Amino acid sequence: MKTYPLxxxxxxxxxxxxxxxxxxxxxxxxxHRYFSxxxxxxxxxxxxxxxxxxxxxxxxxxxxNDSQQAVWRKxxxxxxxxxxxxxxxxxxxxxxxxxxxALNAIQVKLSQMQLCRPxxxxxxxxxxxxxxxxxxxxxxxRRFEDSRGEVPWEKVLQLLTIHRLIDPGSxxxxxxxxxxxxxxxxxxxxxxxxxxxxxxxxxxxxxLSHKDDLFRHLRQRWQDLFAAEFDVLLxxxxxxxxxxxxxxxxxAKHGYNRDGRSECRQVVIALVVxxxxxxLAYEVLAGxxxxxxxxxxxxxxxxxxxxxxxxxxxxxxxVPTEATLAEMRQAGTDYLVGTPRSLLSRLEQSLAELPxxxxxxxxxxxxxxxxxxxxxxxxxxxxxxxxxxxxxxRLRKLWDGLKRLRAHCRSRDRLLxxxxxxxxEAGHAxxxxxxxxxxxGQPVNLQTFRYGLKVDAYRAAxxxxxxxxxxxxxxxxxxxxxxxxxxxxxxxEAAFKCLKSDLAIRPxxxxxxxxxxxxxxxxxxxxxxxxxLKNLLRPHAPGLTARAVLEKLATIHxxxxxxxxxxGRWLTMPRYTQPQAEHKMxxxxxxxxxxxxxxxxxxxxxxxxxxPARKAADV
Numbered sequence: 172m173k174t175y176p177l178x179x180x181x182x183x184x185x186x187x188x189x190x191x192x193x194x195x196x197x198x199x200x201x202x203h204r205y206f207s208x209x210x211x212x213x214x215x216x217x218x219x220x221x222x223x224x225x226x227x228x229x230x231x232x233x234x235x236n237d238s239q240q241a242v243w244r245k246x247x248x249x250x251x252x253x254x255x256x257x258x259x260x261x262x263x264x265x266x267x268x269x270x271x272x273a274l275n276a277i278q279v280k281l282s283q284m285q286l287c288r289p290x291x292x293x294x295x296x297x298x299x300x301x302x303x304x305x306x307x308x309x310x311x312x313r314r315f316e317d318s319r320g321e322v323p324w325e326k327v328l329q330l331l332t333i334h335r336l337i338d339p340g341s342x343x344x345x346x347x348x349x350x351x352x353x354x355x356x357x358x359x360x361x362x363x364x365x366x367x368x369x370x371x372x373x374x375x376x377x378x379l380s381h382k383d384d385l386f387r388h389l390r391q392r393w394q395d396l397f398a399a400e401f402d403v404l405l406x407x408x409x410x411x412x413x414x415x416x417x418x419x420x421x422x423a424k425h426g427y428n429r430d431g432r433s434e435c436r437q438v439v440i441a442l443v444v445x446x447x448x449x450x451l452a453y454e455v456l457a458g459x460x461x462x463x464x465x466x467x468x469x470x471x472x473x474x475x476x477x478x479x480x481x482x483x484x485x486x487x488x489x490v491p492t493e494a495t496l497a498e499m500r501q502a503g504t505d506y507l508v509g510t511p512r513s514l515l516s517r518l519e520q521s522l523a524e525l526p527x528x529x530x531x532x533x534x535x536x537x538x539x540x541x542x543x544x545x546x547x548x549x550x551x552x553x554x555x556x557x558x559x560x561x562x563x564x565r566l567r568k569l570w571d572g573l574k575r576l577r578a579h580c581r582s583r584d585r586l587l588x589x590x591x592x593x594x595x596e597a598g599h600a601x602x603x604x605x606x607x608x609x610x611x612g613q614p615v616n617l618q619t620f621r622y623g624l625k626v627d628a629y630r631a632a633x634x635x636x637x638x639x640x641x642x643x644x645x646x647x648x649x650x651x652x653x654x655x656x657x658x659x660x661x662x663x664e665a666a667f668k669c670l671k672s673d674l675a676i677r678p679x680x681x682x683x684x685x686x687x688x689x690x691x692x693x694x695x696x697x698x699x700x701x702x703x704l705k706n707l708l709r710p711h712a713p714g715l716t717a718r719a720v721l722e723k724l725a726t727i728h729x730x731x732x733x734x735x736x737x738x739g740r741w742l743t744m745p746r747y748t749q750p751q752a753e754h755k756m757x758x759x760x761x762x763x764x765x766x767x768x769x770x771x772x773x774x775x776x777x778x779x780x781x782x783p784a785r786k787a788a789d790v
Contacts, residue, residue, distance in 0.1 A: 183224060191284055192226070203394040206232040208286070208732070230286075230746045232732065237516045249771045257770070265737055273302035277773075278743055279734040286730045291337075292354040292747045293727030293754065297720070298333035298357050300542045300763065301700040304396075310388050314381050327374040328693075330355055330365055335697035337721060350496050356731040357745050357769050375689035382692060386452055388476070388697055393449050401451060403483045403656060405444050406469065406490060407663040408462050409670075411677040411691070412437040420684045424458035430677060431626035438679075440691065441465050443473065445667050446659040450701045452476065453695060455688050465494045467616055468502065483507060483645065483658050500543055500644055507643040507656050515640045522548050541629070545643040549654045555637025562632065565600040567706070571595050573606070573622050581615050603629050627757070669701060672693055672717055711760045720757055727765075736773075744771040 176471040193203055208230035213222055249260045259278045263269050269276045302308060311325040318324050333355065334345045350356070350366035357722045359365065389684045393399040410428055412435035417423035423436040437458035443451045452473060456465060466486070470727075473482075484499070490511035501504055518539065527535040533552040538545055572593040581584045594601040602625075609619035611781075640761060641657055670676045704717040732744040746768050750758065758764060 173259070190599065191232075192534035193281075193283060200364050204207070204737065206281070208232065230732065230748055232744065232746065241653075249773050250772050259654065261771075262742075277736040277740075277742070281734070282739065283735050285733040288351075288726050289730045290352050290354050291725045292358075292749075293332055293724030294337045294721045295353050295355050295358050296727075296747075296765070297704075297724050297763075298336050298700060299329070301703055302332070304328055305389065305392050305699065307696075307704060310385065311381075314384070315377070318377065319679075320345065320370070322361055323368060324374055324377060326359045327362055327365055327370055328378070328696075330359060330361075331371060331693050332696040332700065335674055335693050337423040337725070338437050338440075339673075339694075339697070341367065341680055342375075346371060352605070354641060354745075354747070356585060357729065372686070375686055375693070378689050378692050379685060382517055385696075386450070387476070390451060396703075397447070399445060399447060399449055400483065401445055401477070403446055403485060403659075404451060404465065404473070405446065405485045405660055405663045406461075407487060407660070407667070408439055408441045408456075408465065408490070409667045410437045410439050410458065411671070411679055413682075414678045414688075415679055415682060417687075419655075419682055420687055422455065422457045422684060426457075426459035430671075432678075433773070438687065438691075440670075441469060441470065442663060442666060444663055446656075446662055448662045449706075450666065450695060450698065450702070453691075454693055456723055457782070459627070461502070462489050463495070466491050466495050470499070481505070483656065484659060487660060493650040498723045507641060507645060507653060509644055509657065510546075510640045512635070512640075518546060518640070522546075530654065532770055534654060536650040536654070538650060540647070544642050544644060545647045547643065547647070547650060547653050548638060549650070550638045551654075552637065554639075559633075559637045562600050565597045566603060569600060569604060576624075577617070577620055577761075583611075583615055586615055588622065603632060625639075637661050666698065666702075670698055673701065674698060707761060715757075715760075723753060723757060741774050742771055743774065 177205075193204055194207070195204050207228050209226040210229050212225055212227055229556060248257055251258060259275055261273055263276055263277045263278045265280045268277060288503075289413075307509070308325060308329070311328055312323070315324040320327075330350075331342070332355075334340070334349055335411070339354075340349065346366050346368045350363065356365075358364060364370065385660070387648070390399075390401065391691065406445075410430065412428060412432045413420075413423055414435070417436050420436075422438050424432070425436055426439065428435065428437055439456040439458060439460045440453060441456060442453045443453065454472070456471065470484070482505070484504065484506045486506065486508045488511055491506070491508055496506065496508070521541075522537050523537055525537045527537060527550075527657055530536050531550070535550055537548040539548070540546075572589070576586060576589055580589065581771050588605060590608065597604075603625050605625050607619075607621045609615050613619045624760055639654075641653060641655070643653055645653060647653075674694045674697045676691060678686055679690055681690050701717050706718065708715050708717065720784075727747055727750055729745055729747045732746050734742045736742055747765065750765060
């Protein structure tokens with residue numbers, strides 16, 4: 172075994188102690204020499220055993236020919252960047268003579284090998300695999316087949332989507348930083364031209380007309396892959412805000428901002444997903460759109476796009492109006508929607524006369540048919556314990572804060588400010604405490620500043636802990652199923668959280684309306700890849716998130732192994748690092764294996780083919 176020290180950039184977090192190692196093996200009665208890049212790592216000792224240094228294989232380079240083994244000589248497909256052609260070459264180390272009968276042979280200086288341009292590979296490769304698994308490559312190739320461009324538009328869109336999936340940022344950031352830090356050039360077979368600013372923005376301008384076709388395609392693909400069902404649909408709205416005035420965008424308006432940025436203009440996004448998180452449709456609405464005015468148009472849009480079918484719409488209480496619910500009942504459209512606590516107060520007496528039914532071990536319900544609907548009062552023991560703990564914690568914090576103010580605060584203005592802060596932090600628990608503050612001009616003392624528990628309100632809150640009042644047009648035969656349908660509304664919240672946090676859909680820096688909608692469109696493409704990965708993991712490792720998988724595979728890097736040749740050129744071999752045990756576990760869960768290493772390429776001049784010596788002698 173022989174080792175050579177390396178020149179250039181190291182791989183991974185520990186750059187020291189890296190070598191090129193050659194190893195000879197006998198195979199079928201013949202000797203072969205293989206090369207690997209290895210890294211020295213010190214392992215701590217145990218007990219009386221001292222620490223020791225072990226070698227970890229970072230890159231496997233394969234076989235390089237020896238002169239005495241000309242009979243089974245190995246050739247490589249090498250791309251010549253000067254002639255833009257591929258040739259079959261035989262590689263020989265510079266410390267061994269080239270056999271006289273070797274065709275197309277080049278000698279490489281192993282002792283001067285360099286490792287250059289380390290970049291993330293595994294996460295981009297998985298993103299590309301998900302893109303192909305959903306057959307988005309074929310879908311977009313058909314849509315862009317008449318569009319001209321030196322780089323296929325489908326690959327530019329794939330680049331935009333995977334950037335949004337892995338390390339979301341602006342198109343300018345993709346152009347300036349991310350493309351060079353990723354292995355997308357090797358994965359897509361493109362050069363830096365694919366990440367030029369002009370091409371990225373022009374790609375955005377070509378997307379919106381294909382939105383309806385895309386969701387039809389994805390619906391069918393998810394049905395084929397996961398047997399996804401679309402008979403229960405979850406509907407909700409969120410918003411995303413702009414940096415800038417966006418005066419050229421008619422949808423950019425001030426409205427109810429869910430992100431706490433009321434000073435910014437925004438747009439509202441309405442989304443329909445399945446209980447598994449698969450998005451079926453979305454719309455971008457004006458920023459001042461009121462939630463309860465959107466449902467009617469969305470019902471018609473879904474029916475027009477996917478046909479009239481027996482579907483159940485699950486919504487939060489602020490989405491539908493009474494008029495919309497009446498129209499849904501008249502049209503025979505089933506729904507399940509939450510109700511405000513005020514309605515629970517009005518129906519409390521009627522519900523009190525009904526017996527509890529055990530839907531399951533920790534869930535009991537009361538059913539009240541009324542005016543063509545069924546009101547379902549559900550009380551979950553787990554939810555009750557959670558709400559009790561939350562209320563007690565907030566109430567204790569409020570009570571302790573008031574106690575400190577009563578002991579130390581003597582300024583009325585300061586007292587009012589601190590009480591306002593305490594009430595805000597306590598939330599609904601603040602309604603259970605009655606606070607008397609000094610009137611203007613009065614001193615702050617034990618007589619003018621008093622507080623106490625509202626006993627009746629506290630008892631009412633205790634009775635309603637863990638209780639939800641739902642209304643539905645569904646038959647009450649399976650109350651547990653009604654409760655489960657409503658609880659899956661968290662999938663919409665998870666989708667919005669993924670779009671806003673993992674895919675960074677906010678803030679929006681684009682100013683033109685079609686660019687804003689294209690930005691949201693690309694984010695939804697990224698979410699489609701994310702939710703597909705999530706459902707692929709669910710049967711095998713439900714606790715493993717899609718984001719964790721992408722972050723773990725990102726530690727599989729690609730480096731350029733550069734070998735100088737004896738004739739003054741450079742042989743570049745792009746190689747991804749060897750997967751470790753945690754990577755292999757994830758790949759096994761998904762039933763995947765990494766692809767073959769990319770082909771080498773040679774630069775700085777044309778390839779001069781080495782003719783056999785005996786042919787030269789014949790001449």
